[in-house]
Amino acid sequence: MTTESTTELAQPAGLDSTAAVAAAAAAAADVDREARFPHEAVAAMRAAGLLSASLPADLGGRSASITELAHVARKLGAACSSAGMVFAMHHTQALSLRFHATEGPVAALTRRIAETEALLASSTTEITTGGDTGSSTCAVVPDGDAIVLEKNAPVISYGAYADYICTTARRSAESPPTDQVLVLCPQDETELEQTSQWDTLGFRGTCSPGFLLRTRTSPDHVVPVPYSTISAHTMLPSSHTLWGSVWLGIADAAVDKARVQVRSAARRTPGQTPPQAAKLADLLVLHQRFESSVATELRRYEDFLASGEDEPTIGFAIAMNNLKLDTSLAVVDVVAGALALTGINGYREDHAASMGRLLRDAYGPQVMVSNDRIRANNSKLVLAYRGRA
Ligand SMILES: Cc1cc2nc3c(=O)[nH]c(=O)nc-3n(C[C@H](O)[C@H](O)[C@H](O)COP(=O)(O)OP(=O)(O)OC[C@H]3O[C@@H](n4cnc5c(N)ncnc54)[C@H](O)[C@@H]3O)c2cc1C
Numbered sequence: 504m505t506t507e508s509t510t511e512l513a514q515p516a517g518l519d520s521t522a523a524v525a526a527a528a529a530a531a532a533d534v535d536r537e538a539r540f541p542h543e544a545v546a547a548m549r550a551a552g553l554l555s556a557s558l559p560a561d562l563g564g565r566s567a568s569i570t571e572l573a574h575v576a577r578k579l580g581a582a583c584s585s586a587g588m589v590f591a592m593h594h595t596q597a598l599s600l601r602f603h604a605t606e607g608p609v610a611a612l613t614r615r616i617a618e619t620e621a622l623l624a625s626s627t628t629e630i631t632t633g634g635d636t637g638s639s640t641c642a643v644v645p646d647g648d649a650i651v652l653e654k655n656a657p658v659i660s661y662g663a664y665a666d667y668i669c670t671t672a673r674r675s676a677e678s679p680p681t682d683q684v685l686v687l688c689p690q691d692e693t694e695l696e697q698t699s700q701w702d703t704l705g706f707r708g709t710c711s712p713g714f715l716l717r718t719r720t721s722p723d724h725v726v727p728v729p730y731s732t733i734s735a736h737t738m739l740p741s742s743h744t745l746w747g748s749v750w751l752g753i754a755d756a757a758v759d760k761a762r763v764q765v766r767s768a769a770r771r772t773p774g775q776t777p778p779q780a781a782k783l784a785d786l787l788v789l790h791q792r793f794e795s796s797v798a799t800e801l802r803r804y805e806d807f808l809a810s811g812e813d814e815p816t817i818g819f820a821i822a823m824n825n826l827k828l829d830t831s832l833a834v835v836d837v838v839a840g841a842l843a844l845t846g847i848n849g850y851r852e853d854h855a856a857s858m859g860r861l862l863r864d865a866y867g868p869q870v871m872v873s874n875d876r877i878r879a880n881n882s883k884l885v886l887a888y889r890g891r892a
Contacts, residue, residue: 518556518567520575523547523590524582531583534708535860538701540664541708544579544586545622553590555617557597559605563617566601569741569808570801573748580752581759584864585708587749589622592660592709595741596623596669599685599726602737608723612687616667623687624665626716627738630655634876637734638680642673643725650725652686653717655698660711663697666690670716671730683730688718705863706871735815740804740823747797747830750868753861754834757841758790760856764845782844789840793833800826817888824877824884831868838865 527544534541548554557572558564572594580587600613600623616623631640641654652672662668668688673680699713726733761783768777803822807815815823838861842849848856 517565518553518571518575519551520548520553520578522551523553523575523586524578527579527586528582531586532860534583534585538703538707538710540661540710541583541586541589542664544583545589545664548590549620549622552620554593554597554620554622557594557601558613558617559601562605562610562614564597564601569598569744569804573744573797573801576745576748577752577755580749581756582752583708584749584753584861584867585706587752588706588709588746589661591742591745591749592625593623594745595738596625596667598741599669599733599737603685603728603733604726607727609687609726612724619666621666622661622664624659624662624668626654626656626659626662626668626670626714628657628872629671630657630713632680633657634872636671636872637683637731639671639673639683640680642676642678643684643686644676645722646719648722649719650686650722651717651719652688653715655713655715657699657713658711659695659714659716660709662695662712662714662716663710668693668695668716668718670718681731685726685730685733686718686720687724687726688716689720689724692720693718704866705860706867732813735820736813739820740807740815743823743827743830744797744801744804746868746871747800747826750830750834750865751793751797753864754790754793754837757838757858757861758786760849760858761786761841761844764848764856779844782840786837786840786844789833789837793830793837796826796829796833817884818890821881821884821888824881827868827872827877828874828881831871831874834865834868835862838862 523544526547530541530543555564556567560566576587576591579590604613627636628634629640632638644651654670670686670688671683674682674684694717696715697712698715701710701712765779765783768779842858845856848854849858851857852859
């Protein structure tokens with residue numbers, strides 16, 4: 504039997520995240536305290552080619568698998584959850600390009616994004632529609648040989664730092680709210696008027712205030728596939744698997760801190776098992792269930808991608824929604840359990856065992872597209888579903 508941590512993961516062959524994880528960990532406390540962008544970690548991601556990793560190899564990326572990306576997201580999440588969320592959110596957009604923007608004029612843009620290690624943000628929610636990402640009020644409007652788009656976005660993570668903001672909008676001013684497209688708004692052709700602050704409980708380094716976004720860009724920047732297809736095939740499953748992996752990283756960090764505390768208690772009472780050890784054993788049950796849930800759904804998504812199908816089944820959509828519901832609650836349970844185990848040291852802000860940042864971050868997942876919205880979507884899906892999710 505070895506004494507290795509259950510949270511250790513093998514480094515995926517193609518993606519070396521060592522420097523990015525180290526940079527993220529070193530700056531995590533300051534990023535949280537100052538609610539500032541984790542620029543050191545993102546610079547290290549760029550330097551290691553991690554931002555282009557999910558883009559297609561024949562357009563300058565590395566066609567990394569969702570499982571490889573999830574490994575890195577988890578490591579980053581354990582080091583600094585804001586840096587992890589930036590990585591995860593970026594790749595949900597990059598994967599959308601990989602699967603839906605490789606042909607026609609938009610392919611040149613995908614290549615440029617890969618070659619420049621560009622950072623992609625997303626604006627899917629809107630003041631008028633809240634977390635209902637499947638409908639938009641704003642619309643793409645032709646303007647000479649360009650298009651214009653104006654969106655009132657309640658939240659755009661790292662919007663001020665991104666090279667492109669991938670924005671959902673109605674296809675045209677005449678289109679119904681659900682007939683949406685995805686538009687890549689380049690930083691140098693987009694005006695961002697900040698409309699709110701980002702002074703939040705957790706995920707403070709994602710720097711996600713509201714913006715009035717105005718862009719005038721080329722019609723080639725509209726992804727030529729309906730957003731409903733992009734969402735079902737890529738955006739929703741990649742978000743829920745990669746976000747869940749970051750949140751699992753938060754749980755890893757909490758368990759690792761708890762383990763150090765239990766070992767230190769054991770050293771103080773040689774020959775006796777400290778009472779905290781039983782709590783740690785219980786905590787590992789929750790953690791293992793969390794890990795299994797992410798691993799199972801990653802496999803499900805890999806299988807779906809390998810099938811080459813365009814449209815996932817209803818059962819797949821429910822499973823991906825369940826992953827988000829499950830992991831967004833599991834992360835709170837694990838961190839809260841770790842806090843109960845570490846006692847006053849975990850409660851202190853100035854102790855190595857502090858759970859403060861992890862606990863605050865752990866409450867973000869439930870509102871990051873409200874769980875109530877996801878339950879409401881599931882309640883519609885189950886009416887048409889005859890299998891077992
Ligand atoms: C850290 C973080 C980063 C984010 N980054 C981005 C980003 O980069 N880009 C982006 O577009 N968005 C992002 N979001 C998501 C965005 O903040 C919210 O999903 C969006 O602003 C909606 O906010 P809301 O929860 O107030 O609105 P709503 O979704 O309207 O929810 C408001 C309330 O209404 C209730 N509710 C709504 N609908 C239902 C229903 N059908 N049934 C029952 N109850 C319901 C919910 O319980 C909720 O309490 C991010 C969120 C977080 C936490």
